[in-house]
Amino acid sequence: MHLKYIKEIIKADVLAYEPGLELEINTAFGSDLMSDVLAYVEDDTLLITGLTNQQVIRTAEMLDLKAILFVRGKKPCNEMISLAEDKKILLMSTKESLFTVSGILYNNGLRGISI
Protein backbone atom coordinates (compact mmCIF):
# COMPACT_ATOMS: atom_id res chain seq x y z
CA MET A 1 0.00 0.00 0.00
CA HIS A 2 1.20 3.45 -0.96
CA LEU A 3 2.26 5.52 2.06
CA LYS A 4 0.71 8.61 0.51
CA TYR A 5 -2.63 6.78 0.43
CA ILE A 6 -2.21 5.76 4.08
CA LYS A 7 -1.51 9.37 5.02
CA GLU A 8 -4.72 10.44 3.27
CA ILE A 9 -7.10 7.84 4.70
CA ILE A 10 -6.02 8.43 8.29
CA LYS A 11 -5.36 12.16 7.84
CA ALA A 12 -1.89 11.90 9.30
CA ASP A 13 0.63 14.73 9.63
CA VAL A 14 4.05 14.21 8.11
CA LEU A 15 6.85 14.96 10.58
CA ALA A 16 9.98 13.74 8.84
CA TYR A 17 11.33 12.60 5.49
CA GLU A 18 8.40 13.53 3.27
CA PRO A 19 9.91 11.85 0.15
CA GLY A 20 9.09 8.57 1.91
CA LEU A 21 5.43 9.15 1.00
CA GLU A 22 6.25 7.91 -2.50
CA LEU A 23 7.19 4.47 -1.18
CA GLU A 24 5.00 1.45 -0.53
CA ILE A 25 4.67 -0.92 2.40
CA ASN A 26 3.22 -4.43 2.34
CA THR A 27 2.15 -4.96 5.93
CA ALA A 28 1.80 -3.17 9.27
CA PHE A 29 2.76 -3.99 12.87
CA GLY A 30 1.52 -2.14 15.94
CA SER A 31 3.46 -2.29 19.21
CA ASP A 32 5.11 -0.24 21.92
CA LEU A 33 7.55 -3.07 22.65
CA MET A 34 10.63 -2.61 20.50
CA SER A 35 11.98 -6.12 21.09
CA ASP A 36 8.72 -7.54 19.78
CA VAL A 37 9.14 -5.35 16.73
CA LEU A 38 12.71 -6.63 16.34
CA ALA A 39 11.56 -10.23 16.79
CA TYR A 40 8.62 -10.27 14.40
CA VAL A 41 8.83 -7.54 11.82
CA GLU A 42 10.10 -8.24 8.32
CA ASP A 43 10.89 -5.87 5.46
CA ASP A 44 8.53 -3.26 4.11
CA THR A 45 6.37 -3.02 7.21
CA LEU A 46 4.74 0.12 8.58
CA LEU A 47 5.49 0.43 12.30
CA ILE A 48 2.56 1.86 14.27
CA THR A 49 3.43 2.90 17.82
CA GLY A 50 2.60 5.24 20.67
CA LEU A 51 6.20 5.29 21.81
CA THR A 52 8.24 8.36 20.93
CA ASN A 53 11.89 8.06 21.75
CA GLN A 54 15.17 7.62 19.95
CA GLN A 55 15.01 3.82 20.27
CA VAL A 56 11.98 3.67 17.98
CA ILE A 57 14.01 5.26 15.18
CA ARG A 58 16.99 3.03 15.97
CA THR A 59 14.75 -0.04 15.84
CA ALA A 60 13.39 1.02 12.44
CA GLU A 61 16.93 1.64 11.25
CA MET A 62 18.07 -1.84 12.28
CA LEU A 63 15.17 -3.41 10.35
CA ASP A 64 15.39 -1.11 7.30
CA LEU A 65 11.82 0.08 7.91
CA LYS A 66 10.72 2.95 5.71
CA ALA A 67 7.95 4.46 7.81
CA ILE A 68 6.69 4.94 11.36
CA LEU A 69 3.22 6.12 12.33
CA PHE A 70 2.81 7.62 15.81
CA VAL A 71 -0.64 7.32 17.36
CA ARG A 72 -2.55 9.15 20.11
CA GLY A 73 -1.16 12.47 18.91
CA LYS A 74 2.36 11.64 20.04
CA LYS A 75 5.03 13.85 18.51
CA PRO A 76 8.71 12.91 18.47
CA CYS A 77 11.33 15.43 19.62
CA ASN A 78 13.56 17.37 17.20
CA GLU A 79 16.47 15.02 17.78
CA MET A 80 14.34 12.08 16.66
CA ILE A 81 13.13 13.98 13.63
CA SER A 82 16.64 14.77 12.49
CA LEU A 83 17.76 11.17 13.07
CA ALA A 84 14.81 9.98 10.95
CA GLU A 85 15.66 12.49 8.18
CA ASP A 86 19.22 11.22 8.31
CA LYS A 87 18.12 7.59 8.03
CA LYS A 88 15.44 8.39 5.41
CA ILE A 89 12.57 7.14 7.54
CA LEU A 90 9.14 8.71 7.03
CA LEU A 91 7.54 9.81 10.31
CA MET A 92 3.80 10.48 10.51
CA SER A 93 1.49 11.25 13.39
CA THR A 94 -2.25 10.80 13.94
CA LYS A 95 -4.57 11.78 16.79
CA GLU A 96 -6.34 8.41 16.61
CA SER A 97 -5.55 5.48 18.91
CA LEU A 98 -3.57 2.43 17.82
CA PHE A 99 -6.74 0.33 17.69
CA THR A 100 -8.76 2.82 15.66
CA VAL A 101 -6.05 3.57 13.16
CA SER A 102 -5.33 -0.14 12.70
CA GLY A 103 -9.04 -0.76 12.07
CA ILE A 104 -9.21 1.96 9.44
CA LEU A 105 -6.13 0.65 7.66
CA TYR A 106 -7.36 -2.94 7.85
CA ASN A 107 -10.71 -1.91 6.36
CA ASN A 108 -8.80 -0.38 3.50
CA GLY A 109 -7.00 -3.61 2.76
CA LEU A 110 -3.78 -3.37 4.76
CA ARG A 111 -2.88 -6.57 6.64
CA GLY A 112 -0.68 -7.46 9.58
CA ILE A 113 2.48 -9.51 9.42
CA SER A 114 2.26 -13.26 9.85
CA ILE A 115 3.61 -14.36 13.23
Place this chain on the structure above:
Amino acid sequence: MNTYMKNESNVAMKLHYDISKDDFSRAGEASSKIKNMLRQLAIEANILRRIAIATYEAEINLVIHSLGGTIDVYIKPDCIEIYVEDVGPGIENIELAMTKGFSTATAVAREMGFGAGMGLPNMEKVSDEFIIESTIGVGTQIKMVVTY
Protein backbone atom coordinates in the same frame (compact mmCIF):
# COMPACT_ATOMS: atom_id res chain seq x y z
CA MET B 1 28.69 -27.61 24.80
CA ASN B 2 30.89 -24.95 23.20
CA THR B 3 32.53 -22.51 25.55
CA TYR B 4 32.94 -18.79 25.01
CA MET B 5 36.24 -17.97 23.37
CA LYS B 6 37.28 -15.41 20.81
CA ASN B 7 38.34 -17.07 17.56
CA GLU B 8 41.29 -15.04 16.30
CA SER B 9 41.81 -17.00 13.07
CA ASN B 10 41.14 -15.44 9.67
CA VAL B 11 40.01 -12.05 10.95
CA ALA B 12 39.90 -9.57 8.07
CA MET B 13 38.80 -6.62 10.16
CA LYS B 14 37.92 -5.91 13.79
CA LEU B 15 35.48 -3.36 15.21
CA HIS B 16 35.39 -2.46 18.89
CA TYR B 17 32.82 -0.46 20.87
CA ASP B 18 32.55 0.48 24.53
CA ILE B 19 28.99 0.61 25.84
CA SER B 20 28.15 2.56 28.99
CA LYS B 21 25.48 1.57 31.42
CA ASP B 22 22.31 3.70 31.49
CA ASP B 23 23.45 5.82 28.53
CA PHE B 24 20.04 5.84 26.88
CA SER B 25 20.72 8.78 24.60
CA ARG B 26 23.55 6.95 22.83
CA ALA B 27 22.05 3.44 22.96
CA GLY B 28 21.99 2.04 19.46
CA GLU B 29 24.85 4.14 18.12
CA ALA B 30 27.34 1.29 18.09
CA SER B 31 24.89 -0.99 16.27
CA SER B 32 24.21 1.77 13.78
CA LYS B 33 27.94 2.20 13.13
CA ILE B 34 28.41 -1.56 12.78
CA LYS B 35 25.54 -1.74 10.30
CA ASN B 36 26.90 1.13 8.21
CA MET B 37 30.37 -0.34 8.16
CA LEU B 38 29.13 -3.77 7.08
CA ARG B 39 26.89 -2.22 4.44
CA GLN B 40 29.94 -0.57 2.92
CA LEU B 41 31.52 -4.00 2.70
CA ALA B 42 28.56 -5.01 0.50
CA ILE B 43 27.23 -7.61 2.89
CA GLU B 44 23.84 -8.91 1.78
CA ALA B 45 20.75 -7.17 3.22
CA ASN B 46 19.31 -10.22 4.94
CA ILE B 47 22.60 -11.00 6.70
CA LEU B 48 22.98 -7.33 7.59
CA ARG B 49 19.56 -7.34 9.22
CA ARG B 50 20.32 -10.37 11.36
CA ILE B 51 23.59 -8.80 12.51
CA ALA B 52 21.83 -5.50 13.21
CA ILE B 53 19.19 -7.23 15.36
CA ALA B 54 21.84 -9.23 17.24
CA THR B 55 24.10 -6.27 17.96
CA TYR B 56 21.26 -3.89 18.81
CA GLU B 57 19.60 -6.26 21.30
CA ALA B 58 23.02 -6.93 22.82
CA GLU B 59 23.81 -3.22 23.01
CA ILE B 60 20.49 -2.41 24.68
CA ASN B 61 21.03 -5.21 27.19
CA LEU B 62 24.43 -3.75 28.07
CA VAL B 63 22.82 -0.34 28.61
CA ILE B 64 19.81 -1.48 30.64
CA HIS B 65 21.06 -4.58 32.48
CA SER B 66 24.84 -4.47 32.78
CA LEU B 67 27.38 -2.30 34.58
CA GLY B 68 28.94 -1.53 31.21
CA GLY B 69 30.68 -3.59 28.57
CA THR B 70 32.05 -4.01 25.09
CA ILE B 71 31.02 -5.25 21.66
CA ASP B 72 33.67 -6.66 19.34
CA VAL B 73 32.89 -7.55 15.77
CA TYR B 74 35.20 -9.85 13.82
CA ILE B 75 34.70 -9.65 10.09
CA LYS B 76 35.78 -12.88 8.42
CA PRO B 77 35.67 -14.21 4.85
CA ASP B 78 32.76 -16.55 5.60
CA CYS B 79 31.04 -15.06 8.64
CA ILE B 80 30.67 -12.25 11.13
CA GLU B 81 31.44 -12.98 14.78
CA ILE B 82 30.04 -10.76 17.51
CA TYR B 83 31.50 -10.84 21.02
CA VAL B 84 29.63 -9.11 23.84
CA GLU B 85 31.23 -8.84 27.27
CA ASP B 86 30.27 -6.95 30.39
CA VAL B 87 31.62 -6.42 33.88
CA GLY B 88 28.55 -7.57 35.79
CA PRO B 89 26.25 -8.09 37.52
CA GLY B 90 25.95 -11.47 35.75
CA ILE B 91 22.85 -13.57 35.10
CA GLU B 92 21.74 -15.93 37.83
CA ASN B 93 19.66 -18.33 35.75
CA ILE B 94 20.57 -18.33 32.06
CA GLU B 95 17.80 -20.74 31.09
CA LEU B 96 15.23 -18.43 32.65
CA ALA B 97 16.82 -15.36 31.04
CA MET B 98 16.60 -17.10 27.64
CA THR B 99 12.87 -17.74 28.08
CA LYS B 100 10.62 -15.58 25.89
CA GLY B 101 8.82 -13.05 28.06
CA PHE B 102 11.18 -13.19 31.05
CA SER B 103 12.43 -9.74 31.96
CA THR B 104 13.77 -7.87 34.96
CA ALA B 105 13.84 -4.56 33.04
CA THR B 106 13.34 -1.45 35.15
CA ALA B 107 10.56 1.09 34.67
CA VAL B 108 13.01 3.38 32.87
CA ALA B 109 13.96 0.66 30.39
CA ARG B 110 10.30 -0.16 29.82
CA GLU B 111 9.54 3.47 29.04
CA MET B 112 12.17 3.24 26.31
CA GLY B 113 10.25 0.34 24.77
CA PHE B 114 12.30 -2.49 26.27
CA GLY B 115 11.47 -5.27 28.68
CA ALA B 116 9.47 -7.63 26.48
CA GLY B 117 11.86 -10.41 27.42
CA MET B 118 12.51 -11.06 23.74
CA GLY B 119 16.07 -9.81 23.30
CA LEU B 120 18.11 -12.91 24.20
CA PRO B 121 15.76 -15.40 22.44
CA ASN B 122 15.85 -13.18 19.38
CA MET B 123 19.64 -12.92 19.45
CA GLU B 124 19.78 -16.71 19.50
CA LYS B 125 17.23 -16.94 16.66
CA VAL B 126 19.15 -14.70 14.26
CA SER B 127 22.52 -16.34 15.01
CA ASP B 128 23.91 -19.48 13.40
CA GLU B 129 25.94 -20.02 16.54
CA PHE B 130 25.06 -18.62 19.96
CA ILE B 131 26.99 -19.06 23.20
CA ILE B 132 26.15 -17.35 26.47
CA GLU B 133 28.06 -17.68 29.71
CA SER B 134 27.60 -15.74 32.90
CA THR B 135 29.03 -15.58 36.38
CA ILE B 136 27.35 -13.65 39.15
CA GLY B 137 29.55 -10.80 40.33
CA VAL B 138 31.85 -11.18 37.32
CA GLY B 139 29.87 -10.65 34.13
CA THR B 140 28.20 -12.05 31.04
CA GLN B 141 29.80 -13.11 27.76
CA ILE B 142 27.95 -13.78 24.55
CA LYS B 143 29.29 -15.02 21.23
CA MET B 144 27.13 -14.82 18.13
CA VAL B 145 28.10 -15.99 14.66
CA VAL B 146 26.22 -15.11 11.50
CA THR B 147 27.43 -17.06 8.46
CA TYR B 148 26.98 -15.60 4.97
